[in-house]
Amino acid sequence: xxxTFVQEIDxxxxxxxxxxxxxxxxxxxxxxxxxxxxxxxxxPKVEQLLAQILQGLSFQTEFDLxxxxxxxxxxxxxxxxxxxxxxxxxxxxxxxxxxxxxxxxDDPERGGAVIRAQKILGYPKExxxxxxxxxxxxxxxxxxxxxxxxxxxxxxxxxxPRYIMARPETRSEIAAPIISKGVVIGCINxxxxxxxxxxxxxxxxxxxxxxxxxxxxxxxxxxxxxxxAREFERELEIARQIQLNLLPRGAPRFEGYDIAGLNVxxxxxxxxxxxxxxxGSEDLGLVVADVAGKGVAAGLVMxxxxxxxxxxxxxxxxxxxxxxxxxxxxxxxxxxxxFVTAAYGVLHGPSGRxxxxxxxxxxxxxxxxxxxxxxxxxxxxLLGVMTEARFEQGFVDLPHGCILVMxxxxxxxxxxxxxxxxxxxxxxxxxxxxxxxxxxxxxxAIEREAVAFNGGRGxxxxxxxxxxxxx
Amino acid sequence: xxxxxxxxxxxxxxxxxxxxxxxxxxAVFRDELKSHLDSGVKRxxxxxxKVDWMNSSGLGILIGGLTTVKNSDGEMKLARVTEKIKSxxxxxxxxxVFESYDSVEDAIASFAG
Numbered sequence: 001x002x003x004t005f006v007q008e009i010d011x012x013x014x015x016x017x018x019x020x021x022x023x024x025x026x027x028x029x030x031x032x033x034x035x036x037x038x039x040x041x042x043x044p045k046v047e048q049l050l051a052q053i054l055q056g057l058s059f060q061t062e063f064d065l066x067x068x069x070x071x072x073x074x075x076x077x078x079x080x081x082x083x084x085x086x087x088x089x090x091x092x093x094x095x096x097x098x099x100x101x102x103x104x105x106d107d108p109e110r111g112g113a114v115i116r117a118q119k120i121l122g123y124p125k126e127x128x129x130x131x132x133x134x135x136x137x138x139x140x141x142x143x144x145x146x147x148x149x150x151x152x153x154x155x156x157x158x159x160x161p162r163y164i165m166a167r168p169e170t171r172s173e174i175a176a177p178i179i180s181k182g183v184v185i186g187c188i189n190x191x192x193x194x195x196x197x198x199x200x201x202x203x204x205x206x207x208x209x210x211x212x213x214x215x216x217x218x219x220x221x222x223x224x225x226x227x228x229a230r231e232f233e234r235e236l237e238i239a240r241q242i243q244l245n246l247l248p249r250g251a252p253r254f255e256g257y258d259i260a261g262l263n264v265x266x267x268x269x270x271x272x273x274x275x276x277x278x279x280g281s282e283d284l285g286l287v288v289a290d291v292a293g294k295g296v297a298a299g300l301v302m303x304x305x306x307x308x309x310x311x312x313x314x315x316x317x318x319x320x321x322x323x324x325x326x327x328x329x330x331x332x333x334x335x336x337x338x339f340v341t342a343a344y345g346v347l348h349g350p351s352g353r354x355x356x357x358x359x360x361x362x363x364x365x366x367x368x369x370x371x372x373x374x375x376x377x378x379x380x381x382l383l384g385v386m387t388e389a390r391f392e393q394g395f396v397d398l399p400h401g402c403i404l405v406m407x408x409x410x411x412x413x414x415x416x417x418x419x420x421x422x423x424x425x426x427x428x429x430x431x432x433x434x435x436x437x438x439x440x441x442x443x444x445a446i447e448r449e450a451v452a453f454n455g456g457r458g459x460x461x462x463x464x465x466x467x468x469x470x471x
Numbered sequence: 472x473x474x475x476x477x478x479x480x481x482x483x484x485x486x487x488x489x490x491x492x493x494x495x496x497x498a499v500f501r502d503e504l505k506s507h508l509d510s511g512v513k514r515x516x517x518x519x520x521k522v523d524w525m526n527s528s529g530l531g532i533l534i535g536g537l538t539t540v541k542n543s544d545g546e547m548k549l550a551r552v553t554e555k556i557k558s559x560x561x562x563x564x565x566x567x568v569f570e571s572y573d574s575v576e577d578a579i580a581s582f583a584g
Binding site for chain 2: 290
C-alpha cells in the first residue's frame with residue numbers, strides 16, 4: 001500500500017515538473033506569465049514538502065516492519081514463518097523484485113562451505129534445489145558480504161565483477177550479513193530490475209532485519225536440538241527395554257537348587273549380562289559377562305553375545321568349544337578395544353558337577369559347607385581380542401549346602417577408583433555370614449554391601465550377581 | 472587420564488597418569504600413538520607407574536593401543552605396571568599379550584639388539 005503511494009507521489013512530481021517545463025515554454029508567448037511563474041516558483045517548496053512526507057512515510061514503514069517482526073519473533077512461531085514475514089515485510093520498506101535468505105552450509109562435495117537458499121521470493125524456484133545453486137562462500141556478492149561481515153549495495157550488478165547471476169532481470173542488489181553469536185551464518189539479499197533501485201539508508205534497515213532473522217534461525221536450531229535430544233532419549237529408553245528383555249525375568253526352578261540373579265546397570269544401558277540357559281532336562285547353563293564400556297555400543301555387543309551363546313549352547317556341549325567360537329565371533333565383529341570377560345558354566349543337576357570356563361573374568365567364588373573357599377580360575381583369556389585364544393575347562397562338584405557366587409567387576413571393584421576396592425575377600429566374608437539366607441537374599445546383600453562400601457565416593461560400574469545354593 | 476610423551480632415540484615413552492577408565496581417554500591415547508607412528512616411531516613404551524586406577528574399560532585402551540601399534544608393524548611394551556593393573560592382566564590373562572618391565576630403562580634396553 002505504502003509503496004504504491006510513494007510511487008504515486010513520484011509520478012505526481014514528475015508530471016508537475018513536465019507541466020512546469022511546458023508552462024515555461026508557453027509563457028514566452030504572453031498571457032498570465034507572472035502568475036504561472038509564481039506557481040512554478042512554489043514548485044521546489046512542494047517538492048521539498050513531498051520529500052519530507054516521503055521520508056516520514058518510509059520511516060513509519062521501517063518502524064512498522066521492525067515492530068511487526070519483533071512481535072512475530074516474540075510469539076513462538078516457526079523459523080519458516082518468521083523468515084517469510086521478514087521478506088514479505090521488507091517489500092513495503094525497500095521495494096524489490098526478488099529476495100532471499102541464504103545460509104552457509106558445509107558441503108564436502110564442493111570441498112567446503114557453500115551458500116544455500118533457505119527462503120526465497122521472486123527467484124526461480126530451482127534456486128532451492130540442492131543441485132542447482134551451491135555458490136561457494138568465496139564467490140559472488142553474497143560471498144563478499146559473508147566474508148567481510150558487512151552489508152553492501154550494488155547499483156549496477158552488470159558492472160560489478162563479483163556478481164554471479166541468479167536471475168537475468170536483476171540490475172541492482174542490496175545484501176546484509178546474518179550474524180549469530182558473533183559469527184556470520186548467512187545473508188539476506190534483495191534484488192531489483194532497475195539500476196540504482198536501492199538507497200544507501202536501506203542498508204541499516206536490512207542489517208536490523210538480518211539480526212531478527214538470526215534470532216529466528218538460532219531459536220529454530222535450539223528447538224531442533226531439543227527435539228533430537230528427546231528423540232535420542234526415546235530411542236535410549238527403547239534400547240534399555242530391549243536389553244532388560246534380554247536378561248532373565250526370574251530365576252529358574254532347578255530341582256535341588258536355589259538360584260537367583262540380579263543386575264543393576266550404572267547407566268541406562270549397561271555392559272553386564274547374565275543368563276540362565278536350560279540344556280535338556282538335567283543341565284543348566286549359567287553365565288555372567290562384562291562387555292567393556294557402556295551405553296548402546298556395549299548393549300549391542302551384549303545382545304550379539306547372548307544370541308551367539310544361546311545358539312551354540314544348544315548344539316555344542318563342549319564348553320571350551322562354545323567359548324572359543326564366541327571368542328572368534330567377537331574378534332570378527334568388534335573393534336580392538338571392545339572385549340568381553342565371561343564366566344560360563346554348565347551345572348548338571350543330579351550330580352552337582354559344574355563344568356566351567358573362566359574367560360578373563362573375575363573368578364567365581366565357591367563356599368563349601370565345611371567353610372573351605374574355592375575360586376574358579378580355570379579357563380582362558382578375555383573374549384574378542386586374541387583370535388587364537390585357547391580355553392581350558394574346569395570341573396568342580398558342588399556339594400550339598402554349598403554356595404556358588406558368579407559376579408562382575410562392578411561388585412569387587414566398587415570404591416576402587418578413589419581408595420581401596422571392595423574386593424573378593426570382603427564378598428567372601430559376607431557370604432559366610434549369610435549361609436542360612438536364600439540365594440536371592442545373598443545376591444541382594446552382596447550388591448548392597450558393595451554399593452555401601454563405595455559410599456558415593458567413586459563411580460559405580462554395572463553390578464551383576466548370580467548365586468546358586470545347593471540344598 | 473593425563474598423558475606425556477618423551478623420545479629416547481628410536482623409542483617413545485608415553486607416560487599415563489591418573490585414572491584410566493575408558494571413554495574419551497581411548498581416543499586421546501590412540502591419537503597420541505598415531506602421531507608417533509605416523510612420524511615413523513614404531514617402538515612404544517607405555518609407562519604406567521603413575522596410574523592410580525584402571526578398570527576393565529581402561530584395559531581396553533591398552534588393548535586398542537597394542538592393536539594400533541601392531542597394525543603399523545610397531546611394538547608396544549609396558550613399564551612400571553602397578554599392582555592393580557597386574558591383577559587385571561592376570562585375571563584377563565593378558566599377561567601373555569603384554570610384554571612388561573619393572574622400569575622404563577629396562578623397557579628401553581629391551582628394544583636394543
